[in-house]
Amino acid sequence: MKAIEIFKELGIEYEEMKVKGNSTPRYRAKVEPDKLEEIIKKFKTQGFKHFVALSCVDWIKEGNMELIYHLFSYDTLEDVFLSIYLPRDEPKYKTLRHLFPQIETYEREVHEMFGVEFEGNDRLGEFILEDWNDMPPMRKDFDTVKYVKEKYESVPLVEGRGDKQ
Amino acid sequence: MSIVNILIQSTLVALYLFLAICIGLLFMGIARKVTARIQNRVGPPIYQNFIDVGKLLAKKTNIKHNWIFDFAPLFALAGVLLALAYLPMGGYKMLSGTGDLILLLYIIAIPALGFALGSGASANPNAGVGVMRALTLMLSYEMPFLLVLLALMIFYNTASLSTLLEKQMSFAWGIVALPISALAADIALQGMMMEKPFDIPIAPHEIASGPLVEFGGKYLGMLMLYSAGSVVLETTLFVDLFLGGGVVLNPATYGVVAYVVNYLVWFALIFVVWMIAVFINAVFPRFRIEQAFKFYWKWPTVIAAIGLAQAYIMSVFLGVIP
């Protein structure tokens, strides 16, 4: 089934994204967080079997965290982006790793980089970073230059370079 | 035996062993060069391995595990030297006895055992896996190899290496008389030397060079000497069993000239045997251990059994007695 028909059937508003270069159509839709699981299941049964990626966007001005679930169908050759918005202060969502196993890895990354909690995913924790003790670094209010100055540039040089053996 | 005699004798033994180790290092260098040429590049100078050993022995070494670990490289090196002393190189034999062919089989296992002890003592899982693989590999190639030895013993009707050499010189080289067994022995030799496709115990991609994983500095230098010795040991074993040990002139009639000529012929022969192994090494990937085991108990064993039958038929039914 084409993506448009599924959207119509589910009664979701969608917009078409601009595409140059590639040639398949891409649709973006904003959905309610509690309905997302059902919608992804619906898409999965209709041929959208390739889960491409889960991205997170920190909309600091709006106070939102956007999670984008990206699906692709090898049958109809269409991309679907399903967005949900979570409150930025306490982003919390449930895990969807039972739908597509690689969601687990993406959730681990999003948890570490944006601080989004996924209930039911027991592998959240240190993934890419090690010994991290600041706020999640991909958040917009994390100042990387300040962090670099404090952490790395303050380390003193060790003398002795050029000492004779 | 007078003291002077003993002194001369032991000097000669030391010289022979020293030369054997040097030849081993040289051969390893030549192997690197030849492999490099096969791989389309220049390669290191052939004396590179001497530099490597020198560097390793001159390195500071701060690896502490336990005394077995410290002891193992010495054990391996001593074992290989002992085995070399039992093996006629160019007809000259330092230690001898009756039935030393069977004794040799035991002695050859000593260095590998020492190696295994030390690696096991390092408590590194990679080394553990490597040792297990090495022992399994030993179990695999010994089957055809024992059959080959049996064929030789039946055919030449002796279990002494020096008698074997004499009979080969007077009658015919083993490779002429028993070509099938020689083929099986060469396949077994590839595993004994741990060259590809049987370099399973030291596979760097799988277990980070296996038993060697914890050895560094001086330990590794000694193990390099050990492996240089074992190159000579294993090639000489094949040459002694099937190529008459390189003995072409009888020392009893020609004296010192015979020793020199025999030594040179032996050198040429072990070089040829080594080069065959190196060429095979360069163009084969490695087996998994259970595949190597299956392989050895299948084809070489069958070939060796045919060789054994041939030896039996020739000596018992056809009455060909050297």
Place this chain on the structure above:
Amino acid sequence: MTDNPNPLPSIIPEKDWKKIQRMLSKRSLWMIHFCTGCGAMEMPPTMTSRYDMERFGIIPMATPRQADLLLVTGYVAVKTLKRIVRVYEQMQDPKYVISFGSCPINGGLYWDSYNTIKRLDKYIPVDLYIAGCMPRPEAIMDAFLKLMKDIDEGRADGWLRYRKYYDKYRANQMRVFKRWDE
């Protein structure tokens, strides 16, 4: 077997012993096979048939115990630095470090990245730098030759400095790591 004293002090003078050691170690640099960063991409061409670093006796080794030369190929993330220090401390003296590319010199392209340490020589001593992003195999070969010359002249003394200023290096390392055990 913990140190390397002169084996024959009566025959070889102490000075010559050092010379012999240097001569041997410069001609047989065993490099540890550790791709710490993107510079590892130019290592295969350097190792293989076109440039062939085995000509100089340099071969990759599988374990740190056997290696003399550590190539830090490119930017160093904090997580990698911990492993680099571990590998470096497992290597046997004398040992040498070549820092490879612009990033371990001053941060390079990643000067404002929160996860890469900027100057490598604050944490471990570096004997030689190769600049560039990324250095060509010719530059790597040149660096090897320079390192050999340095070893010959006794200037490649990073391992001695690491011994001497161990406390300071470790203090610097601990400013980036939160924990060392594990």
Place this chain on the structure above:
Amino acid sequence: MKEFEIFVGPQHVGATGNMMYHVWVDGDTVVKAETHVGYLHRAFEKLMERRSWLMNVALIPRICVPEPDVNEASYAMAVESLMNWDIPERAKYIRSIVLELARLSGHLLAISGYAGAIGLYTVPQWLIGDRDYLLDLFEQLTGGRVYHIFIFPGGVRWDLPDGFLRKLGKVLDYLESRLKLYDDLLFQNKVFFERAPDVGVIPKDKAIEWGVTGPNLRACGYAYDVRRVDPYAAYPDLDFEIPHYPKFGEFEVLGHGCDCYSRMVVRRLEIEQSIRILRQIIKKIPDGPHTLKLPNPIAWKVPAGYAYARVESSKGEFGYLVISDGGKVPYRVHVRGPSYTHGINVMEKIAPGLNIADFAPTAFSLDVCPPDIER
């Protein structure tokens, strides 16, 4: 024997770059594997939010080191989508040349990595030596051996230099003549036949669901290729086949697909197809400008919106999700690398039951490239 643990990496010859597999082994069999990444994390996605649209072009090739051009191409395509730009035909063809050369070099590296993992060191020596001819072409075209920074939004940096196509033809002839040798050495090797088939099997019905893409998916028997299902650059005009299990042509079909053997043979056949594509490009390449007339690069303002562009790399689907809020810098860029699923999810799932000796070859046959996992 009791269970023990082995760490494959970060310092290990069997790790495909700077990453670590924590492997639990029982006897000779892997019981469980866990992938640990992050050793190469440079925070690209954060840095890109701090650099202007054009400055990012210099930054992103570093994301996937063995094959950097796919990054530039997909980023450029995503930005072009937002800007609504149609790039000239010649630029599309030049992009295809660069991408195919990158694919060739990626496949040569992948095959030599696998051959090294099973212990055949002559193959890497030959293949990487031959790959240098491709790098020479890159050098002539772009000025860099590894990082090219050649494709950027609006076209490519400059036109083909004089005599480039002739030299390209020569290199292709040379490579084609060498393929026979590779076959004799690796793809017809009896030990390879012993070791590769039915090792590291991805279940065929799960392959798409697990997010497997690229040659690894085609080795499972699906003829899906981004160049076909979502064409870009000049690929709609070009004629090429998609090698997949069990269509191996002259190669024997051993094993049941989805295994190391199929993955390597698919890569080997794709080298032939890439040569074929490049030959067509040499014949067909049109004249014209190589880039659009671009606005002042410092003051680029990209209209707000979402854009996703994907490219077929030698490892699988490489995609960029670019989000703009209308400013001078990207608001958010998310990189979808193929190794992300291959290296973590797939590897963790297919590792149990593998022989420890087959662990590194399997990782190499999936062609896992750690820098595009953690970025």
